Amino acid sequence: MKYTTLAAISSLALSVATIGHAEPQAEVLHWWTSGGEAKAVGVLQEEFAENGGSWTDMPVAGGGGDAAMTALRARVLSGNAPTAVQLKGPAIQEWYEEGVLADISSVAEAEGWADILPASIAGHMKCEDTWCAAPVNVHRVDWIWANADVLESNGIEMPTTWDEFNAAAEKLQEAGVIPLAHGGQAWQDATVFETVVLGLGGPEFFQKALVDLDPEALTSDTMKASFDQMRTLRGYVDDNFSGRDWNLATAMVMNGEAAFQIMGDWAKGEFLAAGKVPGEDFLCASTPGDGYLYNVDSFAMFNVDGDDKKAGQDLLAKLIVGPNFQKVFNMNKGSIPVRTDVALDEFDMCAQKSSEDMTAASDSGALLPSYAHGMALRGAQAGAITDVVTAHFNSDMSSDEAVQMLADAVANSM
């Protein structure tokens, strides 16, 4: 009793003192805890403080965000949601359906988000007709990285079709180089798989099969061909790939043990950190075929009580999409700005290419969400597909069996 009175008096005193300008407050739940990522978040934190806000950091590391999601669930169930949470893709819609997301349309409209964000990415940030999340960056997933020296000494050009890739891989194998550096973890298998589907089937097929989950597309000949290509790729991987982390696979490309790696542009950070120069030591290109698979990190805004928190939410949303943060953050993180009007002069050539391709793909309708990184499908469906992909890649299952299993697994996950 004594404490509540005390608290009431002091909060009264505080509100008298700050009357007229509620200090923006934000409690931010995220899992950017490793070196480069933590630095990138620090940028936002500083900018938030410069604008008079008070930031409560709530980093939850572990399990690629699983631990953070568990923390979020507990907070939401206890009726005390954080102000903003690092969420992405359909997970935003899933939380919206639970009725816990806030509306930040006023900020989005004032800042003109609809004009500066690519349409398909903006779609993820909207819950029905209102804006409920702020996008941070765009990672491209369908990258193929190569060791420049290895390609040159074997007389190989960067492949533009999967057939060319296979021919190059045969040649490398004869020369005693591991053609494809790969780590046998389910999400890495899925990453390679989706680039193969995009390359062999094209953007329209990708949309039908891995976004709309059309049963006909899932059992089509194109899907069988994709599994055939996965089987071929399995032959280009070294024997010791099982369970290897992606950055170790990147290191294999870096020191010339392997020629190629298929991985999102976070792999670039590994090359750059090792002092390698894009275009000279290592090459970046989109994986064979057309299209652009994006993986967009974003902050979803949760329902909170109190004007100070709401003010914090609005300020946070404004800063996240603001040009300054977009530039500084993405140079630290290795991704590219989500808004199309930020100058990229200071970015490296891979990022510039990524941005050009994004604009082009957005115009031609080939800008697609990555399924392997939780942008295209909900957890249960994406997981069901990944189960089949990784089971196929790690056994001698035929492609006919695989497409049947795929259709069954997707139907069972609904």
Added chain:
Amino acid sequence: MAKWFETHLPKIVLAPSFIAILIFVYGFIAWTAWVSLTRSRLLPRYEIEGFIQYDRLFASPRWDTAMNNLYIFGALFIGVSMILGLILAILLDQQIRVEGAIRTIYLYPMALSMIVTGTAWKWILNPGLGLEAMVKGWGYENFTFDWLVNPDMAIYTVVLAAIWQSSGFVMALFLAGLRSVDTEIIRAAQIDGIPTWRVYVSIIIPSMAPIFLSAFIVLAHLAIKAFDLVIALTGGGPGYATDLPATYMYAMAFSRGDIGQAAASAMIMMLVVFAIVVPYLYSELRARND
């Protein structure tokens, strides 16, 4: 008053833990059972929808793999650990020198957490770093030992690591059992000129039946809840070849936002535990009533 207090004191002392167990064990079991009958996704929902989650569970090839792995893992882990533990205990029981030191060595793996065991064995079994690379380095170029990366054999590496971890503990249990057998009987048998192996097979081992049961129960529940070892050793891979029910449940609940499915798999795991524990409880209680 004092008398009343005296007669009710045990109940009062036990009440808090009784209530805690009622809520936190049985209450949550009931909650899980309820949720397993709903269409819960990201957050729990409470409208009952029937057995849809169980239908989905039994239609899932990954769950099939997980259950098969549990049978393989459970049978081999329990069986081999008990046999190895018994043999070690009998050998140690021969009044050898430095018994204490040897016992400690065999018991030591138990002091490691499963995560450490898993990581160490992951390195030992990795074909490019561990055993295979070492033997190849000695000049035997054809030697292969790639169980860890072979989807058909990977589950046996989990068995191997688990046995290494637990058989010392089983040995200690059995050793205590061997020592508790009445030495008079053994001496009498020896005077009658009965060979030592016969003494073990016909007298000592049968009289250790309760120890066998305890060891079995301890190992069985370790097998069913095995999780950390798989995560550290294989991460459930290659593919999902070494998935166990516990890792399946974790994936559904925490990675995929499919709480209903996770609850259904948890219920099935509990039924498996019941299938093992209930006969044990039954035999224990019946023995006491006699």
